[in-house]
Amino acid sequence: MFGGIDPALLIASLMVASVPILLAAIGELVVEKAGVLNLGVEGMMIMGAVCGFITAVVTGSPALGFLGGAAGGAGLSLLFALLTQVMQANQVASGLALTLFGLGLSSLLGQGYVGIKPPHTGVVPFGPLADIPFFGKVIFGHDPLVYLSVLAVAAVWAFLRHARGGLILRAVGESHEAAHALGYKVRRIRVLAILFGGAMAGLGGAYVSLVRVPQWTDGITAGAGWIALAIVVFASWRPWRVLLGAWLFGGITVLQLNLQAAGSGIPVEYLSMSPYLITILVLVIMSSGRGRAALNAPASLGQNFHAAR
């Protein structure tokens, strides 16, 4: 069944395939740990995709493109922050609206850019390391964003676990009333978390349009934002499990593409749905059978905070 598929190439490409959802999911994890449910990940990703693409094409620099993508995602998330933190709008409705708005706006912005090729994003030069058999291809042959995404997971993990800022962030997500009573600025912390989540989603989106595809078409993110959201929940809000979920999803995506190309006997429809199905199944099984406390869910997730009296 795996005939003709090179395992080194498979692992290398799964790491690349998982970058967009990994970046978006780790951003959303921080947002949700602060107690905010932002369902607009898909919208922020596609805004990042179009803004990143335009910036890269106009400036000719992929690095500036990624920055532009992050700015685009963060810009849209600022709208969400305004709606939910300042105007106290419902988070679920605002998030869904954000996705619809992002899809429409990106389509409008990207009109003149269909069919253009963006500047190429090079790999990180590791010199002789890249020539090591197997590991050279798997570990040392990627563009900077692949390493950045793994570093982001490690950084978020360390921040939440060891830094005082991370403790305050978790406290705000656990009980905003108690955090407020202790004098923490609940709203400010949440706005900052939302902006971080937006920037990460935008970065992930830019990776789709600048590296993965690489070109601009409408609806280019194709539901990656929703998968990122699901991964955060089923990974029980734990950074390393998010990495696992994202790689699993990326891996099966690459594998099924290879199987399709190799002319496997399984119908294409089943292969195409398999990444979504298997990722969710595995994570559901991992997170099943335990109480809310063990699930690690932030207790005030999705609730708006009014500083009453």
Place this chain on the structure above:
Amino acid sequence: MTAAETGAGDLLRIEGVTKAYPGVVANSDVSFAIAQGEVHALLGENGAGKSTLVKMIYGLVKPDAGRMIWRGAPFAPSQPSAARSSGIAMVFQHFSLFEALNVAENVALGMETPPPMRELAARIRAVSEEYGLPLDPSRMVGDLSAGERQRVEIIRCLLQSPKLLIMDEPTSVLTPQEVEILFQTLRQLRSEGTSILYISHKLEEIRTLCDRATVLRRGKVVGACIPRDSTAREMAEMMVGTTLTPPERRATEKGEVALGVSDLSVASPIPFGTSLKAISFTVARGEVLGIAGVAGNGQDELLLALNGELRVAPDRVRIHGKSVGDLGPTDRRRAGLVSAPEERLGHAAAPNMTLTENALLSGAVRQGLTARGFIDWRGTEAFAEKIIESFDVRTPGTHVAARALSGGNLQKFVVGRELLQSPEVIVINQPTWGVDAAAAAAIRQAILDCAAGGAAVVVISQDLDELLEIADSFAALNEGRLTKPRPVQGLTIDEIGLMMGGAHGMEVAHHAG
């Protein structure tokens, strides 16, 4: 004699502080002073303005007028961290703790510049031993008892060596033994020169602990006294502004068993909840069974299991000998059981629905307010009006949303709604939680009247005085187990404390000196 009586050495002086919210003046021209090294009581009923006042001292609320003098200099904290760095610490009434974080993390969140976690854990251990409040820094707060949680708050304060410690109703969740441990800690602090502002409406506690008391009523200072030299009755009347009459009890004959529960065990549906373990008791017609216990020992679960929100095997719960364990709330109401849960908004009443609609929600079955699937609005409104009239609920009318009523008024409404349904079995959790003394007396009287009329009553409460006042027999919930019910007559407070589980395995020798 303390420095208080000489007038010098005031740690904090409050002068003419006023704070108004839309529609209500929380504090009006409040003045008093706290001396160095005294335990000062702030006394008043719910809604008297105690909480607003301490929030101003702690920097959570800004006064509209007036000023505060802290150690001789004007003091206007803009936020809690400013108050903390001046040396003011506060233990909150509703704990400001995070259940999913451990003890050390919770303590760190309440400090301005916490040391690294390992060092902090060591200091928590040291301070908690020193004050006789043992605590394991690595435990999850969600797994701690209410007494232990309060310990976390107190230790968080003590680590900052405060000059003034504010305690907002600290004993409402403690067993008598835990209260004694707390008081020893507070006395030790006082002897070290720390001032304590102690907020409570429990008069006997104030008499044993406090040096001076300031009494608030409707936002105004209405008096001051030396608690040791006053009787509880004098202070209560100062607090309420009228004379109080205790509820009247008529001797009633016990009838046949109306509610029987045997070997009831059920897992808790509430996160960090307590499962019920092998609970058995019976209540006869005309009997009031009082169930005491510290919050979180299975009270909520017991109510759910009795009123049908949690279903169990049929023969575990019986009403008049009929098995109802597998029936839901509506069928149990039909069988004669009514219930009022602790949480008024969201459990007993739907916050955004009118009083009429809320009357329908629980009254539909027994009052016959629906016919062939249609609602009899006229009958429902009449029922709601009857509740408002008989229980003196202060509201502009039946069209008002439940959430617009004050806590005490809504409590009178939801208790009245159940008691007026000519029930045969009544289950009430915390009947007078957050209700002023006059209304509480009215509710207790109504419960006794129902019992006199032949109803079997189960009252779950954390207020021991209340239970001793109205109950015929007494049992206590402790970690999901119920003690054997005993007649109230002849019970001592020590025995009650032991029934409630003593000090939860924390009997610790205080330093003698």
